[in-house]
Amino acid sequence: MRRCGVRGCSCADPRLLASVPNAVTLARTALSLGLVAAAAAERSWPLLLAAYLAYWVGDVADGALARRLGQETRLGAVLDVVCDRLNCSSCALTLLLFVPSPAPVTVFLVQFVLVDLVLSLLPLRWPVLSPNYFGLVDPLVHAANWHPLAKATNTGLLVVLLVGVPDHRVALTAAVAVLVAKTASLVRVLRLPRPTSAHVVPVGPVGPVGSARATRPARAARA
Ligand SMILES: [Zn+2]
Structure with missing residues (x-):
């Protein structure tokens, strides 16, 4: 499909699966999940805050990297939405302890x-x-x-x-x-x-x- 030149149109999708932004998405998801598990086990408020920060900072970073590297993909967008649910819901469930x-x-x-x-x-x-x-x-x-x-x-x-x-x-x-x-x-x-x-x-x-x-x-x- 020829590119139409509208920034954000899906015809500009580079169809990448293995990309730096997707790796950052997976890494921040794993890091935040690890921290949240430790926060729940230790009943530690600072660890929960660290889990939230890993999620928030990583979520901003993966999007910024995708835009800067020209690696924004629809697949990456879906991965990001799904990983956001994992990170945010695990953090919020642990927040219930406090x-x-x-x-x-x-x-x-x-x-x-x-x-x-x-x-x-x-x-x-x-x-x-x-x-x-x-x-x-x-x-x-x-x-x-x-x-x-x-x-x-x-x-x-x-x-x-x-x-x-x-x-x-x-x-x-x-x-x-x-x-x-x-x-x-x-x-x-x-x-x-x-x-x-x-x-x-x-x-x-x-x-x-x-x-x-x-x-x-x-x-x-x-x-
Ligand atoms: Zn287009």
């Missing part, structure tokens, strides 16, 4: 492992490299879910509120609000018209890809 009320973590787990998993894989119905480029299809859903700030909030807010705010009803309210927002995003994506081209056709002002506006998707679709 908090008096299980409700905020339980709501978070339902949101992250059920709703957000489906929501993160649905963008691959469209010919985009990963959810990070879903702004080419729906800028609003992209901004609410895959803008770097939105991603950091989704996994980090719960921990910050549970640790920083003594009243756990605050964390519960935040977790419910995120669940509602994620469900609304899921419904919106399910209602979007299905793609008609083998290439992504950008709509409106796009999120992460400033150059996409200057491209010629109509011509590209015929290429």
